[in-house]
Amino acid sequence: MRYEFNWSVLWSGQSGSWLLQGLLTTLEISALAWLLAAALGILSGALRTVPWPPLRAAAAFYVEFFRNVPLLVWMFFWYFGVPPLLPGAVQDWLFNHGAEFWAGMFALGVYHGARMSEVIRSGIQSIPRTQFEASQAIGLSVWQAYRLVILPIAIRLIVPPATNESLNLLKNSSVALTISVAELTFQTRQIETYTARAIEALTAGTLIYLVLCVSIAAVMTRLERRFAIPGLIARVGAG
Amino acid sequence: MKRLLALLLTLAVALGGAAPAFAETTLEKIERTGTLTIGTRTGSPPFGFVNKQNEWVGFSIDLVEQAIKPAIERKVGKSIKVEKKESTPATRIPLLTSNAVDLIAETMTDTRARRESVDFSLTFFVTGAQFLVNKRAPIKGIESIAGKRIAAQQGSTNARILRERVPTAQLREFPDQPAAFQALAQGQVDAYTNDGIQLAGLKAKAPNPGDWVIVGDFYSYEPYGMAMRKNESDFRHLVNVGLMEAIEAGKYFEIYEKWFGPKGEVPYPLTAENKRFMIMQVVPK
Numbered sequence: 066m067r068y069e070f071n072w073s074v075l076w077s078g079q080s081g082s083w084l085l086q087g088l089l090t091t092l093e094i095s096a097l098a099w100l101l102a103a104a105l106g107i108l109s110g111a112l113r114t115v116p117w118p119p120l121r122a123a124a125a126f127y128v129e130f131f132r133n134v135p136l137l138v139w140m141f142f143w144y145f146g147v148p149p150l151l152p153g154a155v156q157d158w159l160f161n162h163g164a165e166f167w168a169g170m171f172a173l174g175v176y177h178g179a180r181m182s183e184v185i186r187s188g189i190q191s192i193p194r195t196q197f198e199a200s201q202a203i204g205l206s207v208w209q210a211y212r213l214v215i216l217p218i219a220i221r222l223i224v225p226p227a228t229n230e231s232l233n234l235l236k237n238s239s240v241a242l243t244i245s246v247a248e249l250t251f252q253t254r255q256i257e258t259y260t261a262r263a264i265e266a267l268t269a270g271t272l273i274y275l276v277l278c279v280s281i282a283a284v285m286t287r288l289e290r291r292f293a294i295p296g297l298i299a300r301v302g303a304g
Numbered sequence: 305m306k307r308l309l310a311l312l313l314t315l316a317v318a319l320g321g322a323a324p325a326f327a328e329t330t331l332e333k334i335e336r337t338g339t340l341t342i343g344t345r346t347g348s349p350p351f352g353f354v355n356k357q358n359e360w361v362g363f364s365i366d367l368v369e370q371a372i373k374p375a376i377e378r379k380v381g382k383s384i385k386v387e388k389k390e391s392t393p394a395t396r397i398p399l400l401t402s403n404a405v406d407l408i409a410e411t412m413t414d415t416r417a418r419r420e421s422v423d424f425s426l427t428f429f430v431t432g433a434q435f436l437v438n439k440r441a442p443i444k445g446i447e448s449i450a451g452k453r454i455a456a457q458q459g460s461t462n463a464r465i466l467r468e469r470v471p472t473a474q475l476r477e478f479p480d481q482p483a484a485f486q487a488l489a490q491g492q493v494d495a496y497t498n499d500g501i502q503l504a505g506l507k508a509k510a511p512n513p514g515d516w517v518i519v520g521d522f523y524s525y526e527p528y529g530m531a532m533r534k535n536e537s538d539f540r541h542l543v544n545v546g547l548m549e550a551i552e553a554g555k556y557f558e559i560y561e562k563w564f565g566p567k568g569e570v571p572y573p574l575t576a577e578n579k580r581f582m583i584m585q586v587v588p589k
Contacts, residue, residue: 141483144487144492145486145487145490145492148490148492149490156491157491160453160491160492160493161453161474164492165476165492242458242479243478243479243480243483244478244483245455245458245476245477245478245483245487247477251458251477254394254458254459254479255458255477257394257397257459258393258394258458258459258460258461258463258464259417259464260417261397261417261418261420261421261422262421263394263397263398263401264398264401267398
């Protein structure tokens with residue numbers, strides 16, 4: 066049997082506004098989760114390289130614990146596991162104000178933070194040890210050395226793998242539909258429910274993800290060139 | 305960029321054009337492979353579920369094996385086996401159109417919109433949407449859900465009706481039943497809506513069935529049918545003949561009693577009205 070395409074389902078009825086809503090939710094949850102992931106990643110990535118073993122161990126625990134459990138499990142954990150620990154009034158307020166969105170955001174952010182941490186750590190470790198020693202020799206504290214020398218270089222070095230991780234985060238936001246977050250993939254299924262046209266709806270979703278990811282990658286490439294340190298990574302940027 | 309676009313277009317054309325190469329009817333496929341592949345549920349007792357003995361069984365599965373399979377075997381002149389695959393509301397139509405399964409035998413409501421994509425058999429079960437709530441909850445039916453948090457199954461017709469009839473209700477749609485029930489049990493939502501029979505099945509399996517009540521009049525009409533690929537009337541006719549013969553011979557009612565009778569998995573007695581409806585669907589020989 067030949068499948069007859071009917072693309073008009075994507076712009077007739079409410080499909081268009083659903084896709085738009087889904088796209089906005091996907092962008093919102095991904096942007097917030099990305100900020101959280103970047104903060105956690107930089108913090109724990111840096112801590113994994115500092116000269117104090119207890120801090121290194123704590124950061125290593127965070128990374129191994131959160132990246133080695135599937136994201137789906139974390140979604141359920143933040144949505145079903147965390148609220149019962151809160152007081153009743155807070156729970157009720159949360160349930161009325163998008164608990165699923167915040168649970169999904171935390172699940173995504175904390176999980177990708179652990180993965181981002183490894184990216185940052187590899188960036189820091191690729192910087193010659195002498196840079197750190199030189200910073201100390203001119204009188205910077207460890208905190209100052211990281212803030213003013215090590216991290217600014219490391220973050221420039223890791224733009225390509227961090228882009229990769231960010232795109233993964235964006236695409237992984239679709240897992241939040243399991244806890245009823247109405248993001249893009251959810252909305253494509255919604256269109257399927259109303260129109261029974263799954264292939265058209267999925268194609269629309271696929272194209273939107275593709276365009277989003279390609280644009281993010283393009284922006285990141287520009288950033289990489291713009292902030293490259295001449296002589297260090299400029300040879301890549303010049304190509 | 306242009307080259308990328310061209311590549312995508314080529315891919316789309318290749319995919320679209322590949323379909324007619326498998327121009328084999330469902331019946332020919334069953335005859336060739338000796339297998340009828342059905343899509344059914346693993347977590348929708350008693351229609352399709354995995355029981356305590358870890359067997360994949362159910363009312364819909366029994367209907368296929370005891371009513372539809374014999375009719376097809378008679379037609380193709382050899383014995384066939386039934387192979388089961390999991391389907392969900394979101395995947396069942398794609399499973400059919402991609403030829404992964406030949407027949408959807410689960411809990412699928414026959415609707416006019418769906419008939420534009422697939423064909424349906426006779427109605428083999430009738431139910432309607434209600435609400436599952438905690439026995440102390442104030443919800444009594446669709447009239448008392450305004451402003452409340454209501455869980456629904458994504459891909460079901462119920463969510464759609466609620467969105468239209470009670471726009472102020474806060475809908476939370478879950479892809480599967482266990483997650484929705486967990487949200488109800490923990491108070492994330494105030495009620496879970498689904499077809500009455502699904503709720504009865506869920507309640508029967510809950511750790512404390514007495515804590516939950518099913519409330520409200522049916523706010524929707526949900527005739528369950530078996531779905532198949534469009535425009536294959538010979539196959540659909542066989543499926544219907546199988547069902548009609550089972551109703552006529554009383555086999556259907558035996559299977560019904562096995563699953564929905566007082567000792568069944570989910571007690572849900574057949575009303576006189578529904579029994580009459582089933583019998584009237586049987587056309588003369």
